[in-house]
Amino acid sequence: MALNKLFNSSEQRSISEISDRQTSFGMDSIFGSSRDSEKRWWTQVSKILEKDQTNGVHPVSIFRVPKTLSAFKPDAYMPLLMGLGPYHRFRPELYEMERYKLVAATKVRSEHFPTREFQELVDTLKEKEDEIRSHYHMYLDYDGNTLLWFMTIDGLFLLEFLHTCISKKDRLSSSWSRKPNLFESEGSKFAGHSILRDVVMLENQIPIFLLGNIFDFLDIDKNELLSMVTSFCSEVSPFKLIKKDLSLSEVYKHDHLLKLLYNWIVMNVKVPKEACPINMPSEAPYPEEEILPKVDAGSQVLCSLLKLSSNLNIRLVGKITKPINMIVNLPWATAKSLPEVSRMATNLDEGLKSECDVLGEDIKNPIVEEIMIPSVSALCNAGVEFCLSNGDISSIRFDKKKKKFYLPHLKLNVNSEVIVRNLVAFEASISDFLVLGRYTELMNGIIDTAEDAKLLKKKGIIEYSLKTDAEVAQLFNGMTRSIRPSKVPHIDITIEDVNKYYFGTRKVKVYMCMKKYVYGSWQILTLIAAVLVVLLMGMQSFCSVYSCPRFFNVSNDLGK
Structure with a gap:
């Protein structure tokens, strides 16, 4: 009272x-x-x-x-x-x-x-x-x-x-x-x-x-x-905290609980003398948007050509369109074993075989710009093994000889996203050296799908009590680059080493060659297709007026 x-x-x-x-x-x-x-x-x-x-x-x-x-x-x-x-x-x-x-x-x-x-x-x-x-x-x-x-x-x-x-x-x-x-x-x-x-x-x-x-x-x-x-701090931290006997005087050096938690998490990360933010990262030799196939409006002309040629029973024209149909119906079983080609082949099959109605719908166009690094699934397909490190964020590294990618333990629950976001917000308020910000960008870059999260869970790198693997992917994909980017030496070196290994593998080199020489020729093919469409339409009009089965073996139901 x-x-x-x-x-x-x-x-x-x-x-x-x-x-x-x-x-x-x-x-x-x-x-x-x-x-x-x-x-x-x-x-x-x-x-x-x-x-x-x-x-x-x-x-x-x-x-x-x-x-x-x-x-x-x-x-x-x-x-x-x-x-x-x-x-x-x-x-x-x-x-x-x-x-x-x-x-x-x-x-x-x-x-x-x-x-x-x-x-x-x-x-x-x-x-x-x-x-x-x-x-x-x-x-x-x-x-x-x-x-x-x-x-x-x-x-x-x-x-x-x-x-x-x-x-x-x-x-x-x-x-x-x-x-x-x-x-x-x-x-x-x-x-x-x-x-x-x-x-x-x-x-x-x-x-x-x-x-x-x-x-x-x-x-x-x-x-x-x-x-x-x-x-x-031990209870709420999503990251592994290095055991340290803190004194009361050390605790008083931190202004509040969030600052104490943040400094405990990044205590072993070496801060460079000049931690200058950058305007745009350039980690990968091949930007992600270039890796994905781009299907333009000219491909629709090619689709129309194939559809029209299927209704004409003309031997001369068949000799011209046969190589094109072979390209479209090319067996992609071998190519699908290459990283990222499976999705590319799916897009081509849907676009070229179904009147181009769904061209580009499944192509990934992220609203939020991601760090340029392959996903967990792509790296595993390229022979990279993910391993749990024994340290904190400072232990992130890539062993080029053993092809092992070391990541620290991360524990996630329903409150983890709020904790990480507020840690990053505090970090952005006090420093240009954004350690946690760079870490979240790294995880956002390598975790694209639920399968990526599942692979890291099997390796013991991520432990979570969330309902589905997709929630983990959504958590990191929601960690947008809404703050200024910053260079963190040991993380940037790891990203560079991973990209050099990945883009240096034989599978990826073959895929890049296919992308450069096969898909680079689509513009020429669409130009040829446009010319052929005009010729075929003129030939169809000519055959509808004059009887020419002796020259071109046109079917009798052509005009129907």
């Missing part, structure tokens, strides 16, 4: 200002616009300028996701159940979950400081107000007391949630909580998985130092906090 009274008395003035406007950072909010907003802005700015606090302001670490990323899949960056921190805290559709936060705060208070007022905990953070604000990219149009209150409540809720991530054995011996956890009941397990999805989002992060201050007030060993955050 005391908590609810304090909460209501502290936030009553702010909540009474609710209106139907949008806040200064473009989100729907229950707060309204008033003169108090201008006064708060003036107070914050004047305090910084007069006291020269710019040198002590912490660098921004919690960014808004750029539209170039969020436009493709906004649900991956926008919390759907729980808003933490100032960005989404007061969205009306998320405010229903406030009772969970209040229950968590009440539970902590009853266990750790039952004889003290909740306001005392909030007061310990007053000196940290400016530091809290400095972590966020956007201007926070909130009263200082209101900001400290909801940040404290969110911090307590987050700590209670992180406690569920440590093992049950450690949970029993923990001094943090002795009562049953909020998310241990059957009805709350689903909510727990949904909240986990929201906790990892970039715009939902809370500064770690705030959690440490709460531990100081509660007089709890901070090793409990260390255990919570490291267990959380």
Whole structure:
């Protein structure tokens, strides 16, 4: 009751200002616009300028996701159940979950400081107000007391949630909580998985130092906090984390949980001195779009020629059209064993044998530009063996002698896409050296179909609890190149080595020769076909008027 009274008395003035406007950072909010907003802005700015606090302001670490990323899949960056921190805290559709936060705060208070007022905990953070604000990219149009209150409540809720991530054995011996956890009941397990999805989002992060201050007030060993955050990272990381005994001081160097997880994942990747982004990659000697057959409108003329010649029983014309029919009906059994030729042959059969109605429909024209590297299936057909590496992302490599492609272990579940996308968004906000961005481009390039995902699963490279293999392919194919590309040396070297081997194999060389000399001659063939069509139409008109079976052996039902 005391908590609810304090909460209501502290936030009553702010909540009474609710209106139907949008806040200064473009989100729907229950707060309204008033003169108090201008006064708060003036107070914050004047305090910084007069006291020269710019040198002590912490660098921004919690960014808004750029539209170039969020436009493709906004649900991956926008919390759907729980808003933490100032960005989404007061969205009306998320405010229903406030009772969970209040229950968590009440539970902590009853266990750790039952004889003290909740306001005392909030007061310990007053000196940290400016530091809290400095972590966020956007201007926070909130009263200082209101900001400290909801940040404290969110911090307590987050700590209670992180406690569920440590093992049950450690949970029993923990001094943090002795009562049953909020998310241990059957009805709350689903909510727990949904909240986990929201906790990892970039715009939902809370500064770690705030959690440490709460531990100081509660007089709890901070090793409990260390255990919570490291267990959380191990639980949610899709990538293999190298075992490392992190100290509490190392944890405090990271501004929030997402940053800690990111740095743990890429800790062994060597960052070059000059990690300059590039405009366009050039990994493959043969662009993917050139590998696929292009069937133009001239081929339809050839189709018309074949259809017309099938209705004419002319020996002279048969001698001309016979070689063309042989090309169309060429046995492709041998060629289909070559990489990518199977799909090419299918397209030709459908296009040339069925009046060209479906020409080009099955040809792959990806809306999103992919990295230029063959798929898993194509590489396996070319003799490449995929192997599980024992390390993290830094262990990606291609052994040219043994023809082995080493990839790290990747664990996927229903929340993995959200986690990876937000890690990439955070990486794009702080660095030009996009390690995870390049990794997702690599996986997007080699995984095109469900068969590719299935092959990697058999090798133990990808482990997933998704329903179908196709969902894995869709996950990576949805990882669009919506951010600037970046060169990552060890991944780029691997891509170059794989392409050199693949395009240097005999099968692919034969296929490229066929593509160059056979399909390169279609334009000449279509020109010849156009001339022949005109001649045949003239010959058909001539034979319809004059009797010429003696010269050309025309069937009697020609005119019918």
